[in-house]
Amino acid sequence: MMKYSTYQSIFPMNLENLQETRKEGRARFMQIITNTLLLKLLIIVIVAWIAGAGVLTVFAAPSASKEEVTKLTVQPGDTLWEIAANHKPERMDTRVYIEGIVRINGLEDRGVQAGQVLKLPNF
Structure with a gap:
């Protein structure tokens, strides 16, 4: 090497x-x-x-405070659609108002019973 x-x-x-x-x-x-x-x-x-x-x-x-809700007692024959249509703001879609009712009341289904007290949101 x-x-x-x-x-x-x-x-x-x-x-x-x-x-x-x-x-x-x-x-x-x-x-x-x-x-x-x-x-x-x-x-x-x-x-x-x-x-x-x-x-x-x-x-x-925004969440609904106590002064921003109105209480309503459901009458016999009332439906969520009728309640929403009668109490929603003029230019608001009824479906949107129904969602507000469902949300603030914690409803699991869309059915309401006579005598039930619902909180209605004021938008």
Whole structure:
């Protein structure tokens, strides 16, 4: 086996340039990593902000207070549709008003019984 070689590279070996290139490469790598982490952090903050705004919007929805409801006793033969049609605001869709009645009274089905007391929302 050969112990020594007479091989000489055709490229000049400049160690200073090599070290500078490595330092620049490390700096560029760190800059890329930092930028990537900052971008991910920014995306997380934006998603959290949007989600928080959505949650606040849901909880900030107006709810009917005690003074915003009218009580009505259901008469024999009354239907939810008739009650809604007679008590809803003029330009409101009857179906929307029925949903309001169902929501504030916690009705599971759409049927009403004579003598039942319903809260009617005032929009």
